[in-house]
Amino acid sequence: GQQVMQIPQYQHVQEGEDFTTYCNSSTTLSNIQWYKQRPGGHPVFLIQLVKSGEVKKQKRLTFQFGEAKKNSSLHITATQTTDVGTYFCAGLETSGSRLTFGEGTQLTVNP
Amino acid sequence: DTGVSQDPRHKITKRGQNVTFRCDPISEHNRLYWYRQTLGQGPEFLTYFQNEAQLEKSRLLSDRFSAERPKGSFSTLEIQRTEQGDSAMYLCASSLPAHFEAFFGQGTRLTVV
Numbered sequence: 224g225q226q227v228m229q230i231p232q233y234q235h236v237q238e239g240e241d242f243t244t245y246c247n248s249s250t251t252l253s254n255i256q257w258y259k260q261r262p263g264g265h266p267v268f269l270i271q272l273v274k275s276g277e278v279k280k281q282k283r284l285t286f287q288f289g290e291a292k293k294n295s296s297l298h299i300t301a302t303q304t305t306d307v308g309t310y311f312c313a314g315l316e317t318s319g320s321r322l323t324f325g326e327g328t329q330l331t332v333n334p
Numbered sequence: 335d336t337g338v339s340q341d342p343r344h345k346i347t348k349r350g351q352n353v354t355f356r357c358d359p360i361s362e363h364n365r366l367y368w369y370r371q372t373l374g375q376g377p378e379f380l381t382y383f384q385n386e387a388q389l390e391k392s393r394l395l396s397d398r399f400s401a402e403r404p405k406g407s408f409s410t411l412e413i414q415r416t417e418q419g420d421s422a423m424y425l426c427a428s429s430l431p432a433h434f435e436a437f438f439g440q441g442t443r444l445t446v447v
Contacts, residue, residue, distance in 0.1 A: 224393070227376075229376075254434065256434070256435065256436070264440075265425060265438040265439065265440055265441055266377065266425070266427075266436075266438050267438070268435050268436065268437065271434070271435060311376050311377070313377075313436075315434055320365070320382060320384075320389070320390070320434070321379055321382065321390055322367065322379065322434070322436060323379060324369075324376035324377045324378070324379075325376050326375060326376045327375075327376045329374075
C-alpha cells in the first residue's frame, strides 16, 4: 500500500530561523495536502497542491509539489513561536480517495 | 453548523468491553473519514464513506472494528472486545468531493484499562 514518509521527525529552532520539512510518497499522488496540529489539538488544513511542480505561498510558508508528484516540502521563513506544532503532509492516491498521512514533523521554536 | 462534532470526547473502558463513537460531519459534506492517532504518530486511515456507502476499509482494521453511516449523515465507529492496543485518539473528518480538503473533529480519546 501507499506509504508517506516525512523528515525530520523533530526540529528545534530559535525564533527567527527558517524551517523545512520534507515529504515523500511511495506512489504518485493525485494531490498533496498539508495540515498543522497544535499540541492537544486536531489537524487543521493548511493547503492543497495539485499540479506537478506547483509552488504556493501563504505569508511566511512556502509549499512545493515535486515534478513527479511524489514529494513535497514546506518551508517556513523566520519562524515565530506561533508556528509551534506538528506539520503533516497527506497524500491523496490517484486510484482512490484514501488520504494517507505522513508521520509528521514536530516543530518547537525557542523564543 | 460549526464544524465536525465527535462524541464522546473521552472514553475510558475496561478491556473486553465494546465502545461506540459518534461523528457528525459538516452538513453538506458527503465524504466522511475515520482515522486513529497515537502519540507522536500521524493519523492512520481506518475507513471512508461516500454518503452512506463504505468505500474503503484499511486492511489494518481488524474484524473487531465496524463503522456505519446509515443515512449518509452521522457515522458511528464501534470497537468490540477492546484491547489495550486500541487506546488512541479516534479522529473523524469530512470533506466535499470536489476539494478533498478534510475538516477534522476534536477526536475521541479512548483509554482501555
